[in-house]
Amino acid sequence: MTGGPVLLSGGNPQIAKGDGDAPVQAYIAAMPGWKSDVGRQLDALIERALPEVRKAVKWNSPLYGVDGKSWFLGVHCFNKYIKLAFFNGAGLMPLPPVDAKDPGTRYFHIHEGDALDESQLADWIRQAAALPGWIP
Template sequence: MAAKEPRLLSGGNPQIPKGDGDAPVQAYITAMPGWKSRAGKRLDKLIETAVPGVRKAVKWNSPLYGADGTTFFLGLHCFDKYIKVAFFNGGSIQPRPPVESKDPDTRYFHVHEDDEWDEAQLSDWIKQAAALPGWKP
């Protein structure tokens, strides 16, 4: 019997069971629809390169990345037209990621289908975020 495909929630966000480690994150990335899966793989690789040994988990249908054993510094989430990269302590990153949040500590970077990314800038934000105190779920 073939494995059941994950259900896509609002905005095409994959419904993936909570779990720690790389496997649930890869299941999420694989289930991201269309171009978002390719972008998710690229983001995941960039995060792994910027933060060797990064801790991964899926909680609340979003991949989370941490630099220690208890907190997370970054999360991904699919929306209809973009992927939201959430820097949980992004208000302390310089220069700040471009999209504001209702929470003054959190900043976002949105990835759209045809965007050109400044990978050096994104990698710098990731490294800075990993060095800051993380968010504890």
């Protein structure tokens, strides 16, 4: 992929940080293989669940927020899956299935071929947006 975005170790695209939809769309376009289609599906799902969602790319990961200062969700590519990080995920019901070093954070992993439960994801997104977010 000459001239395209560099994939960091683990398969995550290296995208310049920036606020707004454009850097998030650049990240999604650079997601390797099947992950790009899932990235588009997730981004559209988040926009449907929260039409006023705020977007940015920081630390080579798309972030989603609602209040202008904090973030409720991050997306990160790994070689074999996409990780959704709900920064205050311990407050979601039902809990996203994967725990984190930070006891407040919960993860949801998407592997190739997984059927997305869009209803559950949209519910988690709306719940997460209503909780205090992560402020870097």
